[in-house]
Amino acid sequence: MELWKNGIWIWAEGYDSVNVYIDAEVSFTKKPGQTVTMAVSVDTNYAFELGGRLFFGQYADYPFDKVYDLLDLTDAAAEGENRLTIRCWHQGDDSSTVRGETAGLIFEIFADGACIAASSPETVVRPVAGYAMGPIEHVSGQLGYSFRFDSRVPEAEPVRTVLPDKPLPRRERPIRKLTLGEDEPAAVAVTGSYRENGGDTMGKRMQFASLRFGEQNRRRRFPSEDGLALRAEEGEDGVFILIDTERENAGLLSLDLDVPQEAEILVGWGEQLDDLRVRAFVGNRNFCASYTAHAGRNRFVHPFRRLGMRYLELHIASKEAVIRYAGIKRTDYPLEHEMAFSCADSLHTRIFDVAKRTLLMCMHEHYEDCPWREQALYTMDSRNQMLCGYLAFHELDFPKASIRLMAQSIRDDNMLELCSPARVSITIPSFSAIFLTQAWEYLIYSEKLTGKADTDFLSEILPVMKRIADEFIRRRDPENGLITCFPERQYWNFYEWQDGLVSSIGTVSSEDDLTYDAPLCAFVSFGLRSLANTLDKLGRADEAAYYRREHLSLNEDLDKAFWDEDRGAYATYINRKTGEKRHFAELTNALILYADAAKGARLDSTLINLTGKGGLLPVTLSHSIFKYDALMTRPEQYARFVFSDIARHWGYMLEHEATTFWETIEGAREFGNAGSLCHGWSAVPIRFYAEYAMTLDSGVTGLYECAMRPIR
The missing domain is CATH 2.60.120.260 (Galactose-binding domain-like)
Known part of the structure; x- marks a missing residue:
C-alpha cells in the first residue's frame, strides 16, 4: 500500500x-x-x-x-x-x-x-x-x-x-493511539439553583454566580438512563449540578441531558472544591466551555479538547433539566506492561500506586506536565516521567517519541524550545541542559529493557545534543570557566519553584545583576558527562574524551568558586561584578553532588546538609530526585532518611485526599490558586522503590517484604 x-x-x-x-x-x-x-x-x-x-x-x-x-x-x-x-x-x-x-x-x-x-x-x-x-x-x-x-x-x-x-x-505515528472509554462513573455531589452575577468570560460567569444549594442527600450515580430531574427555585436563572468522578481523570467531555427548551449550559471543570465549586476562573484562565442545547434530549461529546479534572459543574439556563450523564470519556494511553509494588508498610505501596496513576494521567500524545492546566511537554518534567515510566511500565516507544519531539525543537540559538512541539517566546537554558542527560538515560534503559541499546536513535539526535553542549561550552567564562545566567530577554533562568530559584520572565539582566549560577553550571556539567558517555557508547572515543574533559574542568571550577567555607555549603549565585556569594539551597548542593563535583570533606558536609541539618532552602517535590539520588550514593547512611522523607511528603498528599500527586507540596494554593493536583514530575518515588528498595537489604532501607511483579 x-x-x-x-x-x-x-x-x-x-x-x-x-x-x-x-x-x-x-x-x-x-x-x-x-x-x-x-x-x-x-x-x-x-x-x-x-x-x-x-x-x-x-x-x-x-x-x-x-x-x-x-x-x-x-x-x-x-x-x-x-x-x-x-x-x-x-x-x-x-x-x-x-x-x-x-x-x-x-x-x-x-x-x-x-x-x-x-x-x-x-x-x-x-x-x-x-x-x-x-x-x-x-x-x-x-x-x-x-x-x-x-x-x-x-x-x-x-x-x-x-x-x-x-x-x-x-x-x-510512533506511539499507540489513545483508547476511548465509556462514560466514566460519577456521583452527584450537590445540585441547586444559580443566579448570574456578570462576567465577561465563561469562566468568570461561572465563578462569580450565586449558588443556592438544593437537597443535600441526592446521591445519584451516573450514568443513569432514568436521569436526575432538576428544578430551579423561584427567581433564579437556572439549575446547577456538581459532579464528582471520585479521582483525577483525563478525557473528553460527554453530556447526555434533557431540557424543555433551548438553553445555554456552562460547563466548568476542576481538580478540587476549595471554592465550594470548581475553580472555573483563576488568573485569566477559563476552565469552562459553553454548550447551547436544543429542546429535548442532547447527547454531546467534544473530541478536540481533553479535560483534566475530578469535578464537573454545569450551569443550565433552564428552570428544569434531566441529567442522564455529565462527565468524561477517559482517554488513556494503552500500556503494554505495568508493574505493581508491594511493601509491608502499606503507605509505601499506596504511594507507588498513586505515583503510577499520576504518570498515566500525564501520558497522552506525549508526556504532559499536567492534564488540567497545560498538557505541555517539557524536558525537565518529562525526564522524571521517563525515569519512573521505564520502571513502572517498561515503556520505550513513548519516551523515544517525546525525546524526538524535543530534539526537533532545536532553535537557531542552539537551545530547545521550552515546550515541544510548540513555539514559545522564551526558553529555559537549564531545561536544554537536562536534555543531554535525558537522552543518555533513554540509551541506558533501552539496553536494560531489551538487551540492546538503541544506538541508532541516539546517533540520529546526536547533532542536536552536540549543538546544545557546544553552546554552553561557548558561554563559559574564559577567566574562571563558569557560566553566567543567560542575560537576554528570551531566556528564563528558572531552576525550580522555590524562593530565589525562579527568576523573572522577559527581562534583560544588567551588568550589575549578572550572576554565575551554580545550578546551571551543574546541569551543564552532568549533561556533558552524559554526552561523553553517549559518544563512548557510539564508538566515538575522541569526541567523548573532549566532552569529558569539559565536564571535569567545569566540576573543578564549580567546586572552587561556589564553596562557602563559613556555611559549609555551596552557594547558588556569585555576582559577576562584586564576587558576592548568596543563596543556599538543597537543590544547588544536590546538583553539584549529582555532577560529582564535590570531594572529600565537602562531599561529607554536603550530604549531611541535604538531610536538613544545614539550614538550606528545601528542595521541591519535582527536584527531590536529585537530592535523593545524591544521598543514595551512600545508602547505608542515608537510605532510611530518603524513604522516610518520601513517606512524609507524599504521605502528606495522601492524607489530604490526593488521588494523584501535586505540582508542589502547596497543592492548589500554589501559583495564585492555580496549582496543579496532578503533575507527572511528582511521580519521583517510583524510581527509588524500583531501583533501591528492590535491590538493597531491608535493614538498609527500612522497608520490608518489598516485591515487584508484572500485572500486565
Whole structure:
C-alpha cells in the first residue's frame, strides 16, 4: 500500500485563521470481506464517527515532519456505501502545545491495499456553523482555546475547497493511539439553583454566580438512563449540578441531558472544591466551555479538547433539566506492561500506586506536565516521567517519541524550545541542559529493557545534543570557566519553584545583576558527562574524551568558586561584578553532588546538609530526585532518611485526599490558586522503590517484604 499518491492537502476557503472548525465529507464502498484502512493527517486535530465508533486524535507533530494515523476501519465500515464526515479543528496560533501553522487535511482510504477515496479538489468541505470561531477565551495561555458550541445552528453550506501548500506526511505515528472509554462513573455531589452575577468570560460567569444549594442527600450515580430531574427555585436563572468522578481523570467531555427548551449550559471543570465549586476562573484562565442545547434530549461529546479534572459543574439556563450523564470519556494511553509494588508498610505501596496513576494521567500524545492546566511537554518534567515510566511500565516507544519531539525543537540559538512541539517566546537554558542527560538515560534503559541499546536513535539526535553542549561550552567564562545566567530577554533562568530559584520572565539582566549560577553550571556539567558517555557508547572515543574533559574542568571550577567555607555549603549565585556569594539551597548542593563535583570533606558536609541539618532552602517535590539520588550514593547512611522523607511528603498528599500527586507540596494554593493536583514530575518515588528498595537489604532501607511483579 503506497501512501500519498492520491490524497492532497485540502481545506475550506476563508477558514485558515485561528480556532476554526470544518467538516470534510467522503463516501466509499466496502465489498464483502475487504479490509479497509485510512491514512489521515491534519493541522490541528480531527474526529469522525463510523459504525458507532469515534476515531480521533492527531499526533502532536511539526509542519516540517507531519505524522499520519493509519486507522483500521474494517469492523466499523458496513458493507456497501459508507459516508464519513471528518470534523477538523485548527488552532492557528502558538501555545505551549501547538505551533500556529497553515491549516490542512489530507486522507486516503484503502480497500485491500487499493485506494478507493482520497482528499481532492472535489471533496465537499463546509464550516461547522455551530462552533464559535476566531479568538475566544483560552483555557490557559499554555493550552489554548476553550470552545463554544450551539447545537441549534443548522448545517452550513459547502464552500470552495482550497489546496494548501504543505509537505506530505512523512511517517506513521510512533506511539499507540489513545483508547476511548465509556462514560466514566460519577456521583452527584450537590445540585441547586444559580443566579448570574456578570462576567465577561465563561469562566468568570461561572465563578462569580450565586449558588443556592438544593437537597443535600441526592446521591445519584451516573450514568443513569432514568436521569436526575432538576428544578430551579423561584427567581433564579437556572439549575446547577456538581459532579464528582471520585479521582483525577483525563478525557473528553460527554453530556447526555434533557431540557424543555433551548438553553445555554456552562460547563466548568476542576481538580478540587476549595471554592465550594470548581475553580472555573483563576488568573485569566477559563476552565469552562459553553454548550447551547436544543429542546429535548442532547447527547454531546467534544473530541478536540481533553479535560483534566475530578469535578464537573454545569450551569443550565433552564428552570428544569434531566441529567442522564455529565462527565468524561477517559482517554488513556494503552500500556503494554505495568508493574505493581508491594511493601509491608502499606503507605509505601499506596504511594507507588498513586505515583503510577499520576504518570498515566500525564501520558497522552506525549508526556504532559499536567492534564488540567497545560498538557505541555517539557524536558525537565518529562525526564522524571521517563525515569519512573521505564520502571513502572517498561515503556520505550513513548519516551523515544517525546525525546524526538524535543530534539526537533532545536532553535537557531542552539537551545530547545521550552515546550515541544510548540513555539514559545522564551526558553529555559537549564531545561536544554537536562536534555543531554535525558537522552543518555533513554540509551541506558533501552539496553536494560531489551538487551540492546538503541544506538541508532541516539546517533540520529546526536547533532542536536552536540549543538546544545557546544553552546554552553561557548558561554563559559574564559577567566574562571563558569557560566553566567543567560542575560537576554528570551531566556528564563528558572531552576525550580522555590524562593530565589525562579527568576523573572522577559527581562534583560544588567551588568550589575549578572550572576554565575551554580545550578546551571551543574546541569551543564552532568549533561556533558552524559554526552561523553553517549559518544563512548557510539564508538566515538575522541569526541567523548573532549566532552569529558569539559565536564571535569567545569566540576573543578564549580567546586572552587561556589564553596562557602563559613556555611559549609555551596552557594547558588556569585555576582559577576562584586564576587558576592548568596543563596543556599538543597537543590544547588544536590546538583553539584549529582555532577560529582564535590570531594572529600565537602562531599561529607554536603550530604549531611541535604538531610536538613544545614539550614538550606528545601528542595521541591519535582527536584527531590536529585537530592535523593545524591544521598543514595551512600545508602547505608542515608537510605532510611530518603524513604522516610518520601513517606512524609507524599504521605502528606495522601492524607489530604490526593488521588494523584501535586505540582508542589502547596497543592492548589500554589501559583495564585492555580496549582496543579496532578503533575507527572511528582511521580519521583517510583524510581527509588524500583531501583533501591528492590535491590538493597531491608535493614538498609527500612522497608520490608518489598516485591515487584508484572500485572500486565
